[in-house]
């Protein structure tokens with residue numbers, strides 16, 4: 001078997017809360033082969049962002065391992081592009097300069113910088129807004145620039161934490177199509193967090209459902225729908241069956257959590 | 266529709282209502298004119314004795330005399346020089362220290378409690394001490410301005426830096442930037458509009474402390490002139506100089522705001 005692009009095994013993470021330590025992640029195992037699109041869903045607070053931060057190298061962990069191409073992750077790196085849930089474009093730079101900022105960090109210089117930046121803004125359909133500052137862009141446009149920035153230095157893995165969380169349904173739909181196109185063209189490996197089950201099923205090869213308290217991978221649902229996927233695929237019985245299955249899995253979790261809270265409260 | 270025009274009519278005092286710059290200035294000028302009229306009214310009608318509050322005509326006449334004789338410019342020049350040097354020393358020290366303790370918890374632990382402690386000591390109480398240390402010359406004025414502004418600036422700037430979103434730093438990390446690069450190319454630019462605002466606010470305080478120092482012990486400057494005027498019951502001069510001080514404050518504040526508007530155009534929220 002070929003080596004997975006990203007491999008997480010036996011990962012645990014605890015946080016101090018007051019005098020006790022709470023176990024947020026408990027024995028996470030997840031392997032993502034190259035060019036696979038995996039979504040992570042689960043109830044709020046189950047540890048999705050924490051897992052993504054650890055994979056990004058922005059947060060350390062207690063036990064277990066995170067391997068990229070078989071090599072342990074030691075801190076953040078340009079082999080993994082991150083799109084954060086919050087808006088992280090630098091407001092003092094234009095859209096193009098924001099992308100150039102990343103490219104410069106990656107060692108590009110001169111005319112290359114500008115060309116590569118514009119090329120990636122074109123990729124997300126924003127070349128006309130290259131010279132606009134973030135305060136002149138809508139929420140969806142900002143996230144598109146952030147995606148362009150994360151892709152510009154050609155990371156092999158893209159980590160996205162609810163990047164479309166703040167967007168309306170229509171813009172969201174555009175962004176999903178765009179992301180699918182980019183993912184196909186760049187042969188990316190994607191770990192994608194979302195609250196939106198339909199989004200997860202539509203985009204992914206596999207959907208990983210997390211359980212809460214402690215956070216574990218409860219179930220991995222393979223999405224056996226052919227690509228390319230037109231958007232009206234969401235109303236086919238096949239899609240709806242998968243959608244229901246993932247939703248039921250999450251709902252089970254939230255009911256269990258509610259009962260646990262009741263028992264405590 | 267009548268309802269629509271009603272909403273427009275009350276628009277001036279509606280939340281988030283817009284105002285053109287011209288209208289803004291017009292409203293401000295009307296308020297100033299109104300205050301002037303009240304002042305003129307209470308003095309011209311004899312309601313208040315001129316010894317306590319002379320009329321605007323007399324105050325402006327005195328100011329004109331002082332300007333013509335060069336006295337006003339000399340006094341103002343001395344004070345402006347003092348404020349510039351004192352404020353600059355405070356700022357040059359406060360910015361790096363504020364940034365440092367805003368970024369690093371360890372530095373915050375070392376510096377912040379001390380600064381906070383000193384900040385609560387009344388500046389007025391330092392006046393006798395500074396005279397003892399530095400005499401009554403310019404050095405003592407610089408020192409008072411420094412004590413009055415530096416500690417406040419450090420804390421304000423620390424807050425500005427702390428308000429930089431964590432994820433901005435994380436972006437820098439994922440790009441494998443070095444700590445120093447993240448500091449210089451992400452944290453400082455992100456905090457800059459806030460820092461500028463903090464400096465603008467602290468400049469206002471600097472004026473207060475300067476005049477205080479000049480009132481207590483000086484042989485020149487606007488504050489000194491106010492004390493001598495008091496000795497000779499020249500109320501016109503006192504009030505005239507207070508107005509001049511107010512005017513300087515207003516002008517520098519508006520100037521710094523205008524500069525910020527140009528420098529940090531990008532930071533303006535969309536409205």
Ligand SMILES: Nc1ncnc2c1ncn2[C@@H]1O[C@H](COP(=O)(O)OP(=O)(O)OP(=O)(O)O)[C@@H](O)[C@H]1O
Pocket residue numbers: 015016017024042043044045046047048049050051
């Ligand atoms: N720095 C921290 N210190 C203490 N506890 C933390 C810290 N970061 C996260 N946690 C806790 O870890 C748990 C998981 O947080 P995380 O942000 O990963 O959840 P999430 O699954 O991303 O939730 P959401 O879907 O709401 O974004 C939460 O209970 C949170 O309170």
Ligand SMILES: [Mg+2]
Pocket residue numbers: 048049050161
């Ligand atoms: Mg989260």
